[in-house]
Amino acid sequence: MTEESTKATSQGQQSKAVATTEPQKGQLIEGETTADPKKSKAAGQSTQTQLLTLAKFFCLDGALRPPQQQAPIDDRSERRERFNHNRRQQNIEKVIEKSLHYCSDSAISDKADPDWFDQFIEFAERVSNPTMQDLWAKILTGELTHPGAFSLKTLKAFKNLSLSDARLFGKVCSLGLKDNSKKNIRVISGVYQKPSLFNMLSKNREASISLNKFGLSYSEILTLADHHLLFSQETELPPLEKGEELALKYNGIPLIFKAKKADTVIKFYKLTPIGAELAQLIGDKPDDSFLSHMKSKLSHHLSC
Template sequence: MSNEHDEDVTSSISLKTVVTTKDKNEKNSYIKNSQERTKEIASLHAINAMIGRSHEQNLQQRADHREKIEQQRKQHNLEVIIKLTHDACGDETADEPDPDWLVRFFSMAQNIHGTSMQKLWGRILKQEILSAGSVSLKALETLQNMTQREAHTFQRASVLACHFGNDSSKRLLTGINIKKRRFPLLKQNSTHKLQLGNYQLPYSNLLILMELGLVLRTELESGEISLEHTLPFSYQNNSYMLKPVKKGTTFTYYRFSPTGQELARLLGNKDHEAYKENLLDLLSKHFIVEVY
């Protein structure tokens, strides 16, 4: 009886070992070391002649081959972007984009490889076809110089952006200040912060957007919000009217630059539900909030 039990245990351990080893091997098959990754990159860009194979072609032939591959890749990128643009367009009235703008656009777009970025460039071209002159070359140059990670950071910032008053400029709200006037020489202001870092936008990411020229470097403070009139406030597709509970209420915020405003408009509106809930919770503590 004891021997049978021992055999069952041994068999079970052996089976677990096999399964664990198999799982590890399968997992490791998706992980490349730095040398393998370098070799993969070299092969993709046709510059791998000195890595692991003989020189079947001379240097000029290899250069010609690499140039041919690069041209094919650029052609493919442009064809993908124009297909995305075509599929996104409908029976709307079209404008006529400036020929020079198109030349510059295609010159930049041919180097856009990532799927999400290609979709954005397709959206840009559609916008220009619908309304010529709506997308500046400066905005295109800024976008071209952004990495995918930087673009995703900007997208996250755009999702958190709001605007208020009669100005439609996008802002990143950072807090609400209540200025106490009874003793003006004493700093008794009450500050209530909105933690953007809780929504994948820490200050380090804001610094990146500032370096890119998409967000202005200085944290600004609004004028005192009137007790007598309601203040229009919009978050993405949601509109509200705010009336402060106390005198001396102001907003603190970072403002998008003109280029940032332009690119944010191209991204469209998209709610972040958790952020929206937190935002409304903060606003309701200091304002009478009405859905507009």
């Protein structure tokens, strides 16, 4: 055998070896390990890599392995069921642990409804994000402290919120004003004076607050409306007479608006009853720049 034929044979054997060791498309490499998807960085990863990571983590990668490495379907199903059961158990235990830190040791007269608690468990056990778990823990503590504070409708609405939705709702709460009942939470969007012969042509008859500038566009209002947290249509307060006052609170800061002119109308977006219940989870976080902007825009019609 010549030197050239020997080299060609050697190269052919190497190519064949590479071909036999290369994994088939859609299969995991033998012995490959995947990390917890919550700890993996999605940046720089292909969609295929991300899918394989999720499938591995949630025990759904059985059919992606070479046939000789696949466990029986019954075993794979039991493994996934056991994983889901343990994961939900860990989730709800974490929520309970967090909630305990918010609870007080003071005695209360009313007891929480066991049926409410059972429904709470069903919703909260599917949540693994620490931030969302913390909010679920606050809901539980609030209900234990004041039974009836959070309705089942509110729980159902909250379970459908993503982390980004929850952050958006927190933004709305940071822009909202409460009345003395604390049940009516409004985001003021503008003010105007009802038209008359004396102000019809005035450029200052109406003023709008730039909510979009503070992270609340109309598309985001519609998103919150889809989750039954905020009404999508603007509403108006009854017209204020000249000198009439309106007392509100902005994130714990008392404000008294006094009408400078007759027939002054305040426009706003209002939180739904579900939104008002969930707003209890959000602490007072006033935005000084928004407060200054709001006062400036309302100053022609209202003193504050």
